[in-house]
Amino acid sequence: MNIHDDLEAWLAFRRSQGAWPPGFVPTMGGLHAGHRALVARSVAENPVTVVSLFLNPTQFDQASDLATYPADLEQDLANLRAWGVDHVLLPRREAIYADDYRYRVSERDLATRLEGAHRPGHFDGVLTVVMRLLNLVRARRAYFGEKDWQQLELVRGMVEAFFMDTEIVACSTVREASGLALSSRNARLDARERELAPALHRSLVESPDAATAAAALSGLGFDVDYVEDLGGRRLAAARLGATRLIDNVPLEAHDGH
């Protein structure tokens, strides 16, 4: 596995490659079995797989969330090696944002709702870094999890709007047996919160409508940001203590009446 931390050298390397383009999995580190599923799919579908580890500061609206984001570089690299990744892109912040974030990508509709309404600037940060990473890697396919459904939709829309060549591949959310969606932020839950956390998914699936799901979650002690039906999915964000969890399910999955 090759680790690239110098973007100039990376670009020279990439331009020298004949048998390109690869599959690409962008990540912020803190890798778990959800990332493993994305990587496994890329490894199965492409001759070469590139993974980026870049904790993107521009998508964090809360400095404390960025500061406490769980990541262990040595563990992440050991995982990526074991998962069969060929190249890891490990850029420095100043190299990704050499323009000091003067240039950015914005979407003016979906990006203002749900996550966008609760996390100002979040999707500008996500779309801008994904655009930069896709241009650096020139992947044939890039893999995104459905857990971040709004992110996935916005990235798909950006790639279409800007005539970019990378195919965006959606991968199902990986869940614990309890139903809890895997997330790097789960590591921050204490024992009591961990027991409560699966109720987020359960309420989305079992409640007859979004308002009932929100009320059920509040009753259990979640601090609910939103539960809303949009684009054939039911989406939610809610806090347990200091940890904010998000999840979504296709509407046909809910069995309420």
Ligand code: PAF
């Ligand atoms: O989903 C994530 O981990 C991040 O939002 C992404 C796509 C790597 C961009 O920083």
